[in-house]
Amino acid sequence: MKRLLCVFLLVMVGSFFLAGTAFAEISFFGTAKIKPTWYSNFDFNNDKNDALIVNEAGLTKGQHVRAELRLGWKASGEKWKVMMIAEVDSIMEKDNADRSFYVLAADDNGKERQPNTGAEFGIERCEFTYSFLPQLELESGWNIRFLDIKTGGLLYGDDHPFVGFRGKITDSTNYEVLYIPIQNRIALKSEGPFDDKDHNDWEVYTAKLNYSFGKMEDTPPDSPFYANRSFGLTVSPFFAYSDNNSWNCDLQYYGLEVTGQTGPIKPYFEIVLNHGDFDDNRDIKSWAMFGGVELPVNKAFNPYVAFRFTQGDDDSSDNDVEGWVGITDIGRFTGLLGMDGNILGEDLGQSYGATLYSYSPERALSTNRYGGISNNGSGDNPGQKLLAIGSRGDLSGILQGLLYKTQAFFIWYDETDNLTNAKDPGKKVDDYAGTTVDVQLLYAFSKNFSIDYIFSTFIPGKGQEDVQDANDPAFVNMLTMAWSY
């Protein structure tokens, strides 16, 4: 694998020499998002303080205002492209606004302070490409890459660093292969758990093929029920190999994704299986699937229904690790069920076990970890059966510029044997984990400025009540003022 990486790097360097001194088109773009937010009761217990909650701006809880400020620029020539985005993403307060360094490096107790508390611009995302042929384009950087974000987001979607190739084989077929070094860490000390140079590495290799067929262009966009002759699908087999030295395991993922349109219906389908083992011969074997349909009725009413499944583990003490853990569960940003700030996509690690971005409860336990966000997903997790109903639409008939999305998730555990019943010790935990309700309203004042509000709640079911010995609803109230240009 190291040799392969060297080849990648050499090709990338060579490609920039080949690009020569061609003239470039340069453009700037950016976004500024200010998000007054209130997280409430993420532990489902009114009588206790919430533990810390992580979001993109850092650690927080309760009321806060998050600022995500981005400035991007891109340059391109005939065959090459370069893009970089600088970002500050912080919880707004005086120490990280207009500050960069504090002189006092110790507090009153002599404890060392973080010397640099300012929020500085850094490269949040970047991407570099060179197209040798339509069939062969070199790509690198750290930017959004995904395998299944258009459907369930069960396996991978993130902005990890990558080196890879993609290309268009025919008009209807394209591919992408990636090397993704998620972790490449060595110990700062000569002793300790990470003293081996490979010990804390986590590298992922992915491949995806997209094949489209049918005639999507035949769709009269205005009339879903009238003479709709469209039938167009994109079928995408994908593969990922996870070389996870950090947890001493390696495994393969095999998946298939289907999107498109059949008459008035938009189907979404995905199935993924994994198989691998830990160095001590514990077997990893699990699967997950997603299916959904959207039926546009008119511009104001586009109802959908979906089902998301991740297998749970039924016995954490045996050698079979059967709980589903992806590389990055990216449910929060998926096409049908995603929402930028609904409660299930926030960090519920302290209760339900779904952490930031993920919808599945991969952190409900902390044993037999083999992947997931920050590599902390447990293979002994209880899994998930999620039934979703929702609708989205354009309410310009009421007020021009007003848009909405609303949905409800009904969530069951797949297996509860590994969960501890805190309410009735010794008894089996109930299957029903809870219900979430999300409502999002957006008003676009112009093409460049909008305000949206999300109300989202997780009402714990009997299962969560058993685990937490509490059943108070959790809430997210989030306002987003967004400027984009």
Added chain:
Amino acid sequence: MKHNRHRHLLTLFLIAIGLMAATVGVTQAESWPGMEKAIQNWNGPREVTLRSDLEDPLGSSEVQNLLELFLAEGFRPTLAGPGTTVKEGLILDLRDSAGGRVAILSKAGTGQILALDRQAARPLQKPMSDTSPAVDSAMISTESVEPAPLPSPAATLPANLSEHPLELSWEAKQIALAGTASEETPILALLTDDALHLVRAEGGTVVLLDTWSPGLDSGHALRVGAGDIDGDGKREIAAVWAEDVKGIYQGTDSRPHAWIFSVSKGKLAPLSQDLEGFLRVMNDRLLWQRRGTYVPFAGPVLSVDRDGGKFQVGSQPVWPEGRNLYAMTTLPQGTRALFWTDDSHLVLGSIKEQGGKELVADLGTVSHPSVAVPLRETEYRSGLEKEDRINERNVPLPRRILMSKDEQVFTLVRGRSEGLPLVGTPAGQDMVAEIAVVPEGLTLERPFPGVESFILDFTLLPRAGRTDVLLLLNDRPDGSGKSRLLVQSPH
């Protein structure tokens, strides 16, 4: 104590007086803001000729304000009638139009407009109708016009419309010649984002005859055309709007809506249901094409024919699939056609074969109007959240190509640009040019002068022995600035 209260009252009184004086001062200073700036920037002769068709221009306080402005800057004003020729200095034209009292400052000799200010708009002669798009909707009009004949070769336009632009009260984006009410009075179809206006250009003003609204919640104007489609000697109008349907995570999806109208006695009467596609009038024939899911134009181009009292889309392809309704224009000579390429080049080819001889000329880029079409694959421009994604692409409609009765072909050349963002100012000239087919291919002729304004659209005015053009001008290329009409004759 009492003394103090009086002092407070006096202070409040003085503050109030000061605020009132400041308000009056600001109001006066802002009466003719464009004029003030233009006068201060003028380095030529300090002569200004005030041309006006007002009965008593000096009796108007607004005119007095204007004259004070000029006198304060050292100008020597002269009064003159509306048609007076001026060779030196500046010309100040004062008009009462449907949009209010308009003052236009231009450079003598070249006619270049330096400033245009308008006083409070007078009410239009007829308010906008909010009629529903139903075919049998009642139309309202305060003006009565005889059935519109086709424009005769002898038709002329008011002289002042061809000398100076006429400001419109509407943000018109497209224009078509709907007919003539008399030999000197053209009837125009003006398409705005929310309505089709039928107007009569008369005596330096525009008289609103009728308005029809498609009733779309959020949309924008795409294209209007006119021609004698059913051969009854009167022009029908084809109007197309885009309804912009949006989703929080889906972006914008422009869905075309189109209707056909008759013009009779100053009224617009729909002759079709919503045809849910793109329409184009070409050589007095009406063509239709639908939008695709991920492409702006899909399927074959079909003809629209009259079946009884209604127009309906036919089933037999006029052009095969793969053609763009607005990009191809068939020429009368055999099977040849003109094509707009995606990068705004004009190519001479055949109806069956799109490739051919390209016109070697920079015709500029016209980006409006456009339709938003969803991308098959979302682009994550700067992240995963909704503001970071690009879900659609905006596809400009190929610009208009018109053919006169004597088979001259005209199109728009974009030579004007907005300049750099924030710091730049518009520069350059747009013009209507003639495309001539020669044995070697295509050549570009420039029979009409360029204008220092964006030409949003144009229509042809047949005249005795020549073809004039009626330009729809705007300060901004997207039509969000002031709209004006200007008539040009060939050199």
